[in-house]
Amino acid sequence: MIETNVSKQHESFLQVLQSYYQLTKPRIIPLLLITTAGSMWIAAKGQVDPMLLLVTLSGGTLAAASAQTINCIYDRDIDYEMERTRHRPIPSGRIQSRDALIFAIALAVISFSLLSVFANLLAALLAMAGIVFYVLIYTHWLKRHSTLNIVIGGAAGAIPTLVGWAAVTGNLSWTAWLLFTIVFLWTPPHFWALALMIRDDYAKVGVPMLPVVAGNSATVQQIWWYTLLTVAATFILVYPLQQTGFVYGAIALYLGGVFIYKAWQLLRDPGDRNLARGLFLYSISYMMLLCLGMVVDSLPLTHHAISFVVSQLHLV
């Protein structure tokens, strides 16, 4: 493995901090936290303890940051080769792998301590399982060896839903596993839409992402089926599980309709990079708004508002 080919000195303490921050791939973390929050709100039936929320989201942030930092260490060779990733702190020589590892271990230890002391042991162990799964199963085992890399590896990104549920209830119910399944099924359309745009980068470094190995047509077909499954899974929360109500159902229906439409457009024109970009960007809004729908649906205020509207309708 290369350590670095570019030697670059930090100019100020602020730049050092900025480099460590970049190691954690911070732009992805907010959505992981939104899925955690959606799960917590359903688990707590709309009444989440603010301190528990703060602790769980902080512990989740630290665990995800630790996982991403270890991924940056492991992938430093291919990150150096790809244009999109070559400016990351390790390939560009701003941070040494050894320092990054110490940072990652510190983040994981703080995350585990925070979650186990102020939430519960199950939530803390699940967060650690997220790190282990992302690093060992996705980064080490699958990413460079199988086209199923992100299908199976996607389970790591779905674990925050379990962390959120466990933090509130101390156990994992069917609903928790359904929320996990929704994020798990959503990951292939999310990532393969992006991979269609950057397949040349992955091909260059020999990472067997589906579009590289199977081509655009086979990839968009897979995207299509996973999109249908994702949208179908979102309705199981309404029926038969009956964990969410009308407000969430309407939001899931609208968002799901748009998701399917965008996947269908891509199915008809697999080579159109603008459609792929549109689907990738939409996948992010979709997950964000779906989880927001779970939160809004579970709020007592929403239930009061619906009861009020129904009573007014009866009076008319």
Ligand code: HEM
């Ligand atoms: C194995 C599963 C996944 C893979 C391989 C993957 C891969 C990627 C990649 C390569 C990017 C582009 C990032 C960049 O240019 O630096 C990205 C963006 C993003 N991913 Fe994923 N992702 C996965 C799962 C998830 C999950 C579970 C979430 C959250 C629930 C998520 C949220 C995001 C967000 C919010 C962005 C946009 C970041 C930005 O604004 O640049 N991803 N993903």
Ligand SMILES: CC(C)=CCC/C(C)=C/CC/C(C)=C/COP(=O)(O)OP(=O)(O)O
């Ligand atoms: C509970 C817990 C700790 C969960 C952690 C889960 C986690 C960090 C999921 C992130 C998934 C993700 C954005 C992968 C990026 O793929 P990549 O690293 O192959 O992307 P790249 O090509 O940009 O390097």
